[in-house]
Amino acid sequence: MCGINGFSTFGGSALGGNNRILIERINAKIQHRGPDQDGVFLDGHVSLGHRRLSIIDLSENGRQPLFNEDKSLCLVFNGEIYNFQELKRGLEKRGHRFASRTDSEVILHLYEENKEDCPKFLNGIFAFAIWDIKNKELFIARDRIGVKPLYYFWDGKKLIFSSEIKAILEHDIKREIDPEALNYYFRLMYVPAPLTMFKGIYKLPQGHYLSAQGLPAGKAGGPTPEDGQAASGWKVEIRKYWDIDNFDDIKSKEEIIEKIQESMKQSVKGQLISDRPVGIFLSGGIDSTSVLGIVKEFKKDRIKTFSAGFDIDDPSNKFNADFELARETAKFYNTEHHELLIGSKDVLENLEKVVYHMDEPVAEATQIATFLLAKLAKKEVAVVLGGDGGDELFGGYKRYYYSYLFSKYGLT
Secondary structure, three states: OOEEEEEEOOOOOOOOOOHHHHHHHHHHHOHHHOEOEEEEEEOOOOEEEEEEOOOOOOOHHHOOOEEOOOOOEEEEEEEEEOOHHHHHHHHHHOOOOOOOOOOHHHHHHHHHHHHHHHHHHOOEEEEEEEEEOOOOEEEEEEOOOOOOOOEEEEOOOOEEEEOOHHHHOOOOOOOOEOHHHHHHHHHHOOOOOOEOOEOOEEEOOOOEEEEEEEOOOOOOOOOOHHHOEOOOOEEEEEEEOOOOOOOOOOOOHHHHHHHHHHHHHHHHHHHOOOOOOEEEEOOOOHHHHHHHHHHHHHOOOOOEEEEEEEOOOOOOOHHHHHHHHHHHHHHHHOOEEEEEEEOHHHHHHHHHHHHHHHOOOOOOOOHHHHHHHHHHHHOOOOEEEOOOOHHHHHOOOHHHHHHHHHHHOOOO
8 A cells, every 4th residue: 555645736836835845744644555665746836745665666666756767757656557567568569668667667658658548558456646747737547446545626726636635634725524425424324436525625536537737828717617627727627537348248157157257366366466475354254265265376375364353252153253264264275364353442442543544434344343453464464455345246235135126126
């Protein structure tokens, strides 16, 4: 996990005082996202910041902000690109030269070739910003599913973006609750994109990019900020670059099974590319167990797994059934298994910390357990895989079945 920050008034004047002091301050605000390195870039138009957790190419060559060969493009990046080696080989054949082994540098050269179509070629989880120094163009993109967070503030004069809302709030902007977002939260128990709980701060939707481009001299003014164009002579646009394809061409159930199995194997294999140790959050469920089984196909050394349970006197063991199943699964696959028992004291001591790191309310009962398990895993590994999203993707909850019935029979 890394973190990116950036802001601009698109006029060269300082935002909230000294720009260097401000970008360093908001960088420090998300230090927990990248404890290994930090870096900043400033010119008369933008300030960019980065916090790095080193995963691929641990050398100084991977430090960000990162530049292309002629220093015309500057990148800050959070995420992983799983097909970067394949993309790199193709770019090298077209004459591009690389100074590092990182996946982040591939994005820079891919942008040189394809501009705003760049994200379409990326297989991974990402949020990144590229500043075109010569043409004064800012390009920000988020991955297809929205795994990596990206928030922004745009009022027609200044654009601010970050991996976390708390960094944006370091700027001199009003802290107001958005009533529409609050209404959605009470209905859905989360705030859907592009809204956040803060008025004026938005999520960049998954599968979208944001571009900010300077207009020719004399073209300032015109449309209002609601149209995406500021009176300062800059145009901000948000566009979708990806959506779910139509699967009507799939012929049979057997073909579906085969494609899912192959996709899962390739997905897990890609996420094992790391110069630091990789572990697995093991819940005992089908999703994380499937991930572990696939990992065992590609890694012959002993894998580190991590599970959390609850320190509760429960004769029926219903609260720790998954915990016990994870233990049996770890034994079956002969992993180096680490267990964490969480008591009421642990919950009380960490509740405020978890709320602070969430930035927005989410009605998820396992947040504290995940937070504490991550602290345990950090002592052993730098990367963890898990089964998050499996139930959502494969309809693992009963509510999806009931939702299907409601839709089928026209019920509301």
